[in-house]
Structures are given as C-alpha cells and as structure tokens.
Amino acid sequence: MTVTEHSPGAAPTAGPALPQPRGPLSAAVLDALRGGGEPVASDAVPDDVYGEDAQLALYCLYELHYRGFAGVDPEREWDPALLAVRRDLERAFLAQLRRDVGVDDVREADDVRAAVDAEMAALMVEPTDADGTGVSHHLLREGEPWQFREYLAHRSIYHLKEADPQAWVIPRLHGPAKAALVTVEHDEYGSGDPERVHARLFAAMMHAVGLDDGYGAYLDLAPAETLAEVTLMSMFGLHRALRGALVGQFATVELTSSPGSDRLVKAIARMGFDAEVGEFYAEHVEADAVHEQLVRRGVIRPLLAAEPELAADVVFGVRASSFLAERLERRVLGAWGERATSLRRPLPPPD
Numbered sequence: 330m331t332v333t334e335h336s337p338g339a340a341p342t343a344g345p346a347l348p349q350p351r352g353p354l355s356a357a358v359l360d361a362l363r364g365g366g367e368p369v370a371s372d373a374v375p376d377d378v379y380g381e382d383a384q385l386a387l388y389c390l391y392e393l394h395y396r397g398f399a400g401v402d403p404e405r406e407w408d409p410a411l412l413a414v415r416r417d418l419e420r421a422f423l424a425q426l427r428r429d430v431g432v433d434d435v436r437e438a439d440d441v442r443a444a445v446d447a448e449m450a451a452l453m454v455e456p457t458d459a460d461g462t463g464v465s466h467h468l469l470r471e472g473e474p475w476q477f478r479e480y481l482a483h484r485s486i487y488h489l490k491e492a493d494p495q496a497w498v499i500p501r502l503h504g505p506a507k508a509a510l511v512t513v514e515h516d517e518y519g520s521g522d523p524e525r526v527h528a529r530l531f532a533a534m535m536h537a538v539g540l541d542d543g544y545g546a547y548l549d550l551a552p553a554e555t556l557a558e559v560t561l562m563s564m565f566g567l568h569r570a571l572r573g574a575l576v577g578q579f580a581t582v583e584l585t586s587s588p589g590s591d592r593l594v595k596a597i598a599r600m601g602f603d604a605e606v607g608e609f610y611a612e613h614v615e616a617d618a619v620h621e622q623l624v625r626r627g628v629i630r631p632l633l634a635a636e637p638e639l640a641a642d643v644v645f646g647v648r649a650s651s652f653l654a655e656r657l658e659r660r661v662l663g664a665w666g667e668r669a670t671s672l673r674r675p676l677p678p679p680d
Contacts, residue, residue, distance in 0.1 A: 344392075344396040344397040344398045344401070344544070345396070345398060345399060345543065345548065346398065346545075347359055347363065347389070347398045347399070347400070347401070348385065348389070348548045348549045349549055350382075350385070351381040351382045351385045352375065352381060352382025352383075352385075354374070354375060354382050354383060354386045354418075355381075355382050355383075355385040355386040355389070357414075358386045358389055358390060358411070359389065361410070362398060362401045362405060363400070363401070364401070364402065374417050374418055374421045378425050379425070379553060379554075379557055380553055381553045383418060383421070383422070383553075384553040384556040384557050384560060385556060386414070386418060387415065387418045387419070387422065387556075387560045388556045388559065388560050390411055390414065390415040390418070391415075391559075391560060391563040391564075391567070393405055393406040393411070394406055394563070394567065395493060396544060396545075422561075426561075426645075426649045426652070427645070429649075429652060430649050430651075432644050432645045432648065435448075435640055435641045435644045436641045441633075441637060441640035441641070442630075442633050442634075442637065442640060445629065445633060445640050445643055445644055448643075448644050448647050449584060449625055449629070449647075452580070452581060452584040452585055452647065452651075453584055453585075453621075455588050458470070458592065462662075463589070463658055464480060464658055464661055464662060465589040465590075465592040465596070466592060467662060467665070468592070468593060468596040469593070469595055469599070472596055472600065473600070474538075474600050475676075477538070477596065477597070477602075478538050478539070478676060478679065479670065479671055479672055479676060481534065481535055481538065481540055482540060482547040482550060482551070482672060482676060483547075483555045483657070483671070484531070485531065485535060485540075485546070485547055486545075486551050486555050486556065486558075486559050487558065487559050488527070488531040488609075489528050489532060489544050489545070490528060490544070490559075491517060491528045491531065492514055492517035492518060492527065494562035494575075495510075495514065495566060495575065495578075495579050496514060496566070497563075497567055497575070498510070498565075498566055498572050498576065499511060499514070501572040502576075502628075502632065503635075504631060505627060505631035506576075506627070506628045506632040506635070508627070509624070509627025509628045509631075510576075510579070510627075510628050512623060513579075513620045513623050513624065513628075516616055516619075516620065525612075527609070527612065527613075530608055530609040530612060531609050533605075533608070534606055534607075534609045537602070537605060537606045538602065538606060538679065539678075539679025540676075540679070547672075549673070550672040550673050550674055551673070552660060552671075552673050554653070555657055557656070557657075558654060558657060561649060561653055562575070562578060565578055565646060571646075572639070572642075573632070573636075573639030573640075573641075573642030573643045573645075573646065574642045574645050574646035575646060576624075576628060576629060576632060576639075576643055576646060577645060577647040577649075577650070578647070578650040579624060579628075579646075580624045580625065580628070580629060580643070580646070580647060581646070581647050581650040581654075582650070583621050583623075583624045584621045584624065584625070586613050586620075587613065587614055587615075587618040590610040590613035590614045591610075591614045593610040594607045594611050597610070629643060
C-alpha cells in the first residue's frame with residue numbers, strides 16, 4: 330500500500346496542526362499530507378487495527394472530510410491514493426469489529442424488529458450510582474479534578490465535532506426517520522442559537538477548567554482507544570451501506586447519555602468546580618432524555634418498517650459502539666487505579 334505525492338493546488342486549510350506519527354503507516358500518511366519530499370511506501374495494515382498506528386492513520390484520513398489540517402491542501406480529501414489507504418484500513422477495522430461483536434443472533438431471530446427493541450431496552454438498564462463501574466460513576470464517587478480534566482481531553486476528540494459524524498447519514502435516510510433524526514441534530518447544533526451549539530458548550534467547559542479548547546488540541550495525547558470511538562462514527566457515517574450501523578451508534582449515545590450526564594453534573598459540583606462548568610452536561614440531562622424517545626420511536630421504528638433488512642446493522646452499530654466505549658473505560662479506569670495518566674502523556678497543569 331503506497332501513499333503518493335500530491336501536487337499543491339488550492340490554498341491550505343486553517344485546521345489544526347498535523348499530529349506526530351505513531352508507526353510506519355501513520356508516518357506514511359502524515360508525510361504524504363505534508364506534501365514534502367518523496368512519497369513514502371508503507372507496509373500493509375498493522376496487525377492491531379485497534380492500535381495506535383492504524384487508528385491515528387485512519388483518524389487523519391477521516392479528518393480531511395471535516396476541518397482538515399493546517400498546511401494541507403483541501404484537495405487531498407479526494408486524493409485516490411489516500412482513499413485507497415483509507416479503504417484498506419476500513420476493511421480491516423470493520424472485519425475485526427464484526428468478529429468481536431457478532432450479530433448472527435439478530436439475523437437468525439424470528440422477529441428482527443423485536444430483537445432490535447430488546448437491544449435498545451438493554452441499553453437503558455442503569456446500575457445505581459453506588460454499584461456502577463463506569464467513568465461517570467467513578468468521577469461521581471471519588472474522582473479528582475485532574476481526572477475530570479483528563480476525561481474532557483479524551484472526550485474533546487469527539488465533542489468538539491459533536492453531531493458532525495452523524496450528520497452524514499441524513500441524506501441516506503428518508504421519510505419519518507429522516508425528519509426525526511434531523512430534529513435531534515437541530516438540538517445538537519443549538520436549535521439555531523450559535524451560543525448553544527453543543528460543541529461550543531463543551532469548548533467553554535474546557536476553557537473554564539484550564540484546558541486548551543482548540544479543535545484537535547489534544548490529538549497527540551489521545552490514545553488509540555479514544556480515536557477508535559471517533560473513527561467508528563466517521564466510518565459508519567461516510568458509507569451509505571453502513572447507515573443502519575450509524576443509526577445504532579447514534580441510538581447508543583442518545584439512550585445512555587442522560588443518566589451519565591446527570592452523574593457528571595453532580596461530580597462537577599462535588600469536586601468544587603464553578604456551576605458554569607457543568608452547563609454542557611446539564612444541557613444533555615434534559616435534551617438527551619427527549620432524544621432517546623425520538624431516536625427509538627421516530628428514527629429506528631420507521632427505518633426498520635421501511636427497511637427491515639437493516640435490523641442486524643442497527644444492532645451491530647450498538648454493539649460496536651459499546652465495545653469500543655468499554656475498551657476506553659478499561660484504559661481510563663485502569664490508569665487512574667494506579668494514579669497514572671490515562672492519556673499518552675500527562676496534561677500540563679491548568680493555567
């Protein structure tokens with residue numbers, strides 16, 4: 330697999346800086362994006378498709394479809410050689426996910442829509458605050474300010490582009506499912522008020538706790554587990570064939586967000602941060618409780634009524650999203666249990 334040199338054309342975009350490579354494949358991709366020197370040939374897709382090298386390469390290739398990178402020609406978004414690299418990475422990533430989170434039980438179910446309903450119902454089973462083992466439970470019970478700041482650095486990789494990956498699916502839906510999904514997206518973008526755009530609220534929270542709120546500021550610190558959650562969304566959103574999986578991923582976020590956001594609001598208060606710090610999560614407590622109903626009844630039900638063959642894909646989206654979220658939680662909580670950073674390097678102290 331070879332990344333070829335590209336002749337400069339249009340003016341570079343004013344996106345974030347390119348990150349540092351994490352292996353031969355990401356080095357090849359980043360060298361090609363910089364556009365200097367000879368093309369660099371890479372080896373095949375790394376054996377660990379969840380690993381640092383593969384995930385950074387895939388993340389950077391997807392980022393060309395969002396804001397790009399400083400100094401990188403916008404025309405590289407559709408460079409055939411880069412798309413070929415992306416295709417190989419996607420196929421390996423998707424194949425590994427399908428092996429890790431099978432959906433044969435859904436395909437073989439007598440009533441596939443009932444199987445999807447059962448999957449959605451399982452997402453809504455919440456442990457008590459005392460019994461839960463996730464990151465929001467930890468932060469609520471015993472989290473420390475430095476851990477909360479690390480958590481925001483992880484989440485910034487997605488939340489500073491919140492709802493953008495899911496927007497790709499809008500033209501791939503039709504009828505009631507499309508209308509309901511656009512209603513949810515409208516809320517994510519502030520319902521017309523730029524000050525209430527969720528990505529902007531998240532940036533304000535980062536600034537309030539002394540973090541750099543620049544788009545992509547913590548890409549070099551974000552581990553592969555963090556990147557994989559975002560590359561999953563981009564992969565699902567950019568492929569019409571995976572529209573059902575994108576809906577399943579979106580449902581996973583919306584059905585589980587409200588209780589977790591409520592815990593984080595309480596954790597922020599317990600840790601002594603100003604009330605304004607919790608505004609982003611306070612917004613999600615109420616909004617996502619409404620979104621949960623819209624996604625279940627307004628998006629998934631009419632989608633499967635029109636295209637029942639997408640049932641297994643919807644469940645695949647749920648399971649793949651949950652699988653990658655659990656991998657990240659294990660990394661974060663494992664590091665914190667040893668009083669170590671969960672990032673690739675510790676954050677600088679707050680300003």
